[in-house]
Amino acid sequence: MSNLVEAPLLSAFDVRKNYETPAGTLEILRSIQLIVRKGEMVFITGKSGCGKSTLLHILGGLDRATDGKIFFEGKDMVEMSERELARLRSRQFGFVFQFYHLMPELTVYENVLLPTLIAEKANKPWVKEMLKRVRLWNRRTHFPSELSGGEQQRVAIARALVNHPAVVLCDEPTGNLDPETASQVTTLLNELNRQEGQAFLIVTHDEEMASRYDRSYRLQDGILISGPSKVPAPETILHNKPVL
Ligand SMILES: Nc1ncnc2c1ncn2[C@@H]1O[C@H](COP(=O)(O)OP(=O)(O)OP(=O)(O)O)[C@@H](O)[C@H]1O
Ligand SMILES: [Mg+2]
Secondary structure, rough: OOOOOOOEEEEEEEEEEEEEEEEEEEEEEEEEEEEEEOOOOEEEEEOOOHHHHHHHHHHHHOOOOOEEEEEOOEOOOOOOOHHHHHHHHHHHHEEOOOOOOOOOOOHHHHHHHHHHOOOOOHHHHHHHHHHOOOOOOOHHEEEEEEOOOOHHHHHHHHHHOOOOOOOOEEOOOOOOHHHHHHHHHHHHHHHHHHOOOOEEEEEEOOHHHOOOOOOEEEEEEEEEEEEOOOOOOHHHHHHHHOOO
């Protein structure tokens, strides 16, 4: 799905994130450079605690960077107010969280419908279509507690995709699943990427899975190191340009 001439959808330049703690400043992200284009599947791997969730939250506008620039379709997210950021999040970003984060008191159907109501674009036929694609339409009246981990993750994926977001940010979407269910979820993400043309930025521990797709990076010591990729990382191309 990669296309070198496609304009960047989401880009980060020199992004830093520090946490101030009683024991001193924790430098989690030191200098993040990343460009994600339309329809790409980009993977980020890295050791526990290296800052993967922190990075995903910052790129998705759920948290603020300490320094640096983040652009969505050329618009500077750092300059946006909380209100503008919330609007951008609900319309252009889909999130699949590390531990599903479904609403326990809502049914499967209601969990997927909710983001469409928040974004003021309720579309019940599309909610049905999404639940069919993740093969859970027959479980629509069930509550999250009645589903297995893999089923809950599929609901979370339907919920993340229901508003046709431009970018889907997935934090360890297969981290809590057995290998077979994990493989089904990965295949599903791949199918949805092909069908809908959305960009996916996926955090995973599975280096083998990451290496099978467009591009992968390892987050280490606060920077992204380009890993096995089918296409050159756009940041590398940018960095290799002669300085005028
Ligand atoms: N609010 C906070 N205050 C202080 N430190 C924090 C805060 N949030 C996260 N951290 C620290 O930042 C580091 C990165 O956390 P993060 O959750 O991003 O790691 P991760 O790479 O997603 O790990 P995992 O693979 O275990 O999910 C950790 O050392 C964590 O303890
Ligand atoms: Mg994490």
